Amino acid sequence: MPQSVEPVSPFNIDRYLGTWYEIARLDHSFERGLSDVSAVYSRNDDGSITVINRGYHTENQQWQQAEGRAVLVDEPDEAHLKVSFFGPFYSSYVVFYLEPDYSVALVSGYNTDYLWLLAREPIMDKAKIARYVAIAEQAGFATNRLLYPAQSQHP
Template sequence: MKYILPLLFVLLFLTGCANKDPRIQSVDNLDLQEYLGKWYEIARYEHFFEKNCKNVSATYSINENKNIKVINRCEDITTNEKKEAIGEAIKVDNKNSKLKVTFFWPFYGDYWVIMLANDYSYAVVSEPTKEYLWILSRTKSLPKSTKDMILKKLKDLDFDTSKLIWTIQE
């Protein structure tokens, strides 16, 4: 346990020093009220904090201090143990599509909405180093045509789509 905070600091420091791709931009405008609510994870780049997770969801709401409350939930694939992480996101700009998220204050990570359906039915989240990537949906699955379109756009931005873990949603 005593090594967790120093490890997180090193990971965040190294992430901040990684090469940033100037082509990765957040969407022009995000209506926060439309974005709030429950999102299901369709796919992700694997990271230790989501290892062996299925039935992954993220729920966003406004908290008392007017920031965004983040509740991430999942179940372990083998044990079905439910996991939950509660964090907070703050807006970085007036577009609302760039956020800073923390689950371990004072450490924040970038959360950029880089693709968003006009009807807010799906979103793609990453950050300028492309280390993190999530495909989210308001439903537990996406039509093949939507997935194909998202994957093409991600490939055009040189994301390694072979690294995507397709989330089990039951």
Template sequence: MNLKFPFIAIIMISLFISCTGIPKNAIAVKNFEVEKYMGRWYEIARFDFRFERNLDNTTAEYTLNENQTVGVLNQGHDYIKDTWKSAKGIAKFIGPKDEGRLKVSFFRPFYASYNIIALDKDYKYALVVGKNKKYMWILSRTKTIPDDVKNNYLDLAKKLDLDIDKLVWVNHD
């Protein structure tokens, strides 16, 4: 009997599940309205990782597709190489469509978690985390964010044991 296929299937399922998690004690926003979330967001701060290293002027543009998936276009300026980078992806809801939990892929079939854990009522500011404490973004509809919103999001991040000292504050010019 060939045990190779079941072993590979278990590994693939484990990888899929592990890529769509949410950090301990983090709760995705409820009563989420995806249509209001569409449009351009400016990245105010993030944890640094290789896909966004050396980028400033970073934005994310979200569009709702006919099949209810979300088109993603991330862009930023590499200030070391003086070039613009962009990446197109697709996001899908993990659970109910009124909950801010999605999975996003720029390299199908691999997905990563996109958990919106704070969002103001007017959909102007958002705090997003990945599957674990290595991924965090503060987003705004404008290139700046009010201090009170910033401080609230930083306080929430600290309560979740996220290391806010590692945040990269994005330059927008």
């Protein structure tokens, strides 16, 4: 994980489960062109987490979905997971900021090239977004490069 972030602790994975909507992200190839991005986390019988990422590809005008598997890396009460969408290859997933009510999260990948602002609701007002972007900027992320995908396809 980036040296500039620390996983949230204490962390309750069961409270983190459910649906999260992508409010902002740094650009990367596997989400390029997607709007209306959401992630649904659910627990498996073996304790791992199923991750279903979904987004609307505006150019192809169709929904895309990827299913992955996540596991906690170290301590069960620390928000550091590793996620795999491609077989045995895992990538770091670090929740480094989390509202006490689990309504908003800032998530990093293994370096500062990966950042997501996630929320339980698909729309967030600009003042709140600015607050979370400032937290991410303090943690060393290039927030001037953030993308703010539309959240318009939700029923």
